[in-house]
Amino acid sequence: MKTIAIITSNFPPTNIVGALRPYRLSKFLCKAGWRVIILTHPPDTGHDLDYSLLDEIASDVQIHYVSTPRVKKIWNRGLVARFIGTGRDILDGWVKPDLGIAHVNSFYRAFIKLAKVSQIDVLLTTSPPHSIHLAGLLIKRKFDIPWIVDLRDPWDYYPTKGHHELTFLEGYLEKRVMTEASAVISTTGTYSKILMEKHSFIDKNKFHIVTNSYDRNKTSLAVEKDPDHFIVCYTGIFYPGKDPYGFFRALKSWFEVMPSSDRSYYMTVLRVHLIGSGDYITRQVISSLGLDGVIVYFDRMPHEQAIAMTLAADMVLISTGFGDRTRPGWLPSKLFEYLGCRIPILALTREGETAEVIRRTKSGYVLLSEDHDSIHKILRTEISRKFKCDSQSDNTNFTFEGTDKYEEENVMSGFADIIGNVISRPPRIRT
Structure with missing residues (x-):
């Protein structure tokens, strides 16, 4: 052995x-x-x-x-941390x-x-x-x-x-x-x-x-969908330094331009589930956009439970940001869980491997810029598809080809x- x-x-x-x-x-x-x-x-x-x-x-x-060195514990909990911040805050840029x-x-x-x-x-x-x-x-x-x-x-x-x-x-x-x-x-x-x-x-x-x-045994579980809501799910944290909030700005502009009757309907049926993403900055951004009524925050949870919530969604979100701080080769780990769950993906990302994988597997939409009109159209299409308001509701190009390799x-x-x-x-x- x-x-x-x-x-x-x-x-x-x-x-x-x-x-x-x-x-x-x-x-x-x-x-x-x-x-x-x-x-x-x-x-x-x-x-x-x-x-x-x-x-x-x-x-x-x-x-x-292997235990944490005692020097770090002393630094983080002692007088230094009390007066000028934690050791991690101070040393992160130096070490x-x-x-x-x-x-x-x-x-x-x-x-x-x-x-x-x-x-x-x-x-x-x-x-x-x-x-x-x-x-x-x-x-x-x-x-x-x-x-x-x-x-x-x-x-x-x-x-x-x-x-x-x-x-x-x-x-x-x-x-x-x-x-x-x-x-x-x-x-x-x-x-x-x-x-x-x-x-x-x-x-x-x-x-x-x-x-x-992804683990096939976990992503193939039978999970019931919410019959009354169209759920967009995002798992994991956001990286505020990359400005990953374009999807939420698009939601705000969507609600602003639609007639009040439509706004009432879409704000009733649409829910965005953020799993493990309720950090202070993200909450502040969402509140400033007036979206608290459609966003539901969930604390971090056991891995299998997070996958079950992904399976229950109607669409999943990837939002990496478009600037130079987002490297084209970045493949977020959540992408592979999404592929395993076979839930259509809406990806706001730079051109690169994330976009290539989604296109190749025919697993969702790829937007290479903060295109609000396209996001509005995608949401209308997919919500109509779920609630059978669209004569083409049974036609989909999401085939998830070749995802078994992951x-x-x-x-x-x-x-x-x-x-x-x-x-x-x-x-x-x-x-």
Whole structure:
């Protein structure tokens, strides 16, 4: 039996996107006969926790918790935080590559302890944060075992802030990680191409693409639709810095231009469900637009429950923003859940892979600008379709062609192939 050690900052029961990818890989590898050992942080009570996720893997995966360094706890809870803000607020812009650098030594020491009692055949480090790969670099240098870097997003990409130039130190660290890793995985073709062009001296065969995925067992559940409302659903957070609120501005303009009788009807039947999106800025934007009557906020919830609410929707929303802070290669993880649920998508996004996937799979509408007239027309069409007000209501072009390639088993099978190929390579001769 082969053994893989996975170092990840987040793992269930933590219920955030960064925890689902190593979770799904762990499930697949266990079924394929691997021994999986997870090194991760203890569940943070500041995050939503979903213990049901552990029910599927608890008996198969060994989870070793690596505690948060005490210095961070002191900073965040002490006098400094009381007077000038939390350590994260202050240090986020200063510490490179990110605040996770404080955990590198803890993960390194935890692996050394683990290696004394277990034969590890391959190591995988998965971000965010990117600093977690520095622990992998140290381990690789000490033990010289195959090491896979699941980079997901490029090092110079942060969802909340957009693209930024790497400092000299960050550039050096990224180069070392790319050079010494046995394989480097990104979530999109665009991201992988960026890395290959930046590090052209490295064999291109080292770079791989593994997208995010969906679980067919969860997205194929039978869920009843609301017979009285047309529901648009959005799951996850908004990134205010990217101005993702074009859909809501279009709603406001739609209600403003229609006759009062129509306004009363549409405001009665339309509901927008925001799951885990009730942050202060989003609420302020929506209130300022006068849309509180059609928006329903839901707190973060167990993953399976969020999928059930997606299945109950009539349309799902992707809103990434159009500016330079939104990278064309960004494929939001919610896209794959939407594809699995086979609910028509309304995407407001830049030209890029998100738009390409939706077009290729024929899974919804793509708008490359904040086109209010088009959004108005789409809403009228789809609401009429649901309530049989349109003679063409049974005709739809949403076929979701080829979405099976993003199903968890298929995606993780490709991930496992990369891991297997790395292990099967002959050992490198030191010079």
